Amino acid sequence: MMKYIDLRSDTVTKPSKAMREAIASAEVGDDVWGDDPTVNKLQEKCRELTGKPAALFVTSGCMANQLAIKCHTNPAEEIIAEWDSHIIKYEVAGPSFISGVQVMPLKGIRGVMDVNEVEGHIRPDWYHYPKTSLICIENTHNRAGGTIYPLDEIKKISNLAKERNLNLHLDGARIFNASVETGISIKEYSSLVDSISFCFSKGLGAPIGSILCGDVDFITKAHKFRKILGGGMRQAGIIAAGALYALENNVERLKEDHKNARHFAEEISKLPYVEIDLDSVQTNIVIFKTKNNASVIRENLEKKGLLVTNDGVDKMRAVFHLDINSDQTEQAIEMFESI
Numbered sequence: 001m002m003k004y005i006d007l008r009s010d011t012v013t014k015p016s017k018a019m020r021e022a023i024a025s026a027e028v029g030d031d032v033w034g035d036d037p038t039v040n041k042l043q044e045k046c047r048e049l050t051g052k053p054a055a056l057f058v059t060s061g062c063m064a065n066q067l068a069i070k071c072h073t074n075p076a077e078e079i080i081a082e083w084d085s086h087i088i089k090y091e092v093a094g095p096s097f098i099s100g101v102q103v104m105p106l107k108g109i110r111g112v113m114d115v116n117e118v119e120g121h122i123r124p125d126w127y128h129y130p131k132t133s134l135i136c137i138e139n140t141h142n143r144a145g146g147t148i149y150p151l152d153e154i155k156k157i158s159n160l161a162k163e164r165n166l167n168l169h170l171d172g173a174r175i176f177n178a179s180v181e182t183g184i185s186i187k188e189y190s191s192l193v194d195s196i197s198f199c200f201s202k203g204l205g206a207p208i209g210s211i212l213c214g215d216v217d218f219i220t221k222a223h224k225f226r227k228i229l230g231g232g233m234r235q236a237g238i239i240a241a242g243a244l245y246a247l248e249n250n251v252e253r254l255k256e257d258h259k260n261a262r263h264f265a266e267e268i269s270k271l272p273y274v275e276i277d278l279d280s281v282q283t284n285i286v287i288f289k290t291k292n293n294a295s296v297i298r299e300n301l302e303k304k305g306l307l308v309t310n311d312g313v314d315k316m317r318a319v320f321h322l323d324i325n326s327d328q329t330e331q332a333i334e335m336f337e338s339i
């Protein structure tokens with residue numbers, strides 16, 4: 001069987017031997033009873049990391065985002081999110097289904113919404129309008145190419161949300177990528193928002209799980225809705241152990257993924273069929289345009305042993321992660337050069 005170099009996503013990583021050992025030896029209990037020591041330890045660690053008073057271990061990034069929306073809103077209200085955000089693109093209209101809210105999508109630049117535009121879309125109190133109750137931001141921004149939401153822009157949105165009495169949720173699925181690249185701590189990012197979620201199963205390399213952090217009332221509510229959504233897990237320490245291992249061992253090394261992504265982007269930018277905005281390559285995701293049909297290019301690369309994704313006929317994506325080293329990065333570049 002062909003051994004592929006898999007750049008489709010940073011979710012394709014497999015747990016290392018050491019991570020599997022941590023999983024195998026995890027102390028467990030019934031987390032629905034609050035008895036799982038490994039889940040409790042993970043939640044405690046995330047409280048410390050974010051500086052938020054409470055944390056809840058959940059199955060996935062989608063569950064974390066949807067719980068945040070549910071707990072920050074009431075039905076028939078409106079939330080503001082960037083039009084290409086994960087919440088709008090890939091969560092199956094969850095806000096309308098689970099929370100009964102409408103989404104106001106605002107187009108950002110590299111995933112960053114203009115604060116004046118956000119302000120202009122907060123609904124005045126009028127009989128005909130839904131109430132705006134939540135703003136969601138994404139850092140790093142997946143579909144913009146792993147771009148970092150600048151701290152000053154988050155501060156502006158945070159001040160606006162406070163002035164207008166709105167909640168602010170940060171989908172920080174890849175917040176560690178932003179943090180290692182900028183040197184801005186998770187605590188500082190968290191201090192500017194009412195809730196933050198992040199994923200253990202992306203660049204951090206754990207098999208399963210995300211966390212949602214916020215104040216105690218918010219997390220108490222989220223705990224109940226997690227139960228309704230079927231997210232009350234029993235001996236969940238088995239998966240929390242992978243997440244703890246990831247936090248302890250796989251954060252600093254994200255810089256290697258960024259270095260590989262940067263090198264890959266710079267090299268393929270020299271190819272005649274590739275058009276790439278190198279300024280948008282800020283972390284581990286490389287998105288670029290192709291002058292030839294992107295799905296044909298993807299199929300040709302697959303025949304050579306390289307997996308990437310295409311988005312329509314002129315856009316491609318390659319994501320760097322802990323199962324890709326610098327040699328494999330060189331091989332991926334060579335395969336792009338050879339077609």
Ligand SMILES: Cc1ncc(COP(=O)(O)O)c(C=O)c1O
Pocket residue numbers: 059060061062063065086087138140141142171173174199201210
């Ligand atoms: C920015 C962002 N948020 C949330 C998610 C959802 O994570 P999950 O796939 O664990 O539900 C993803 C997944 O790719 C993501 O990129």
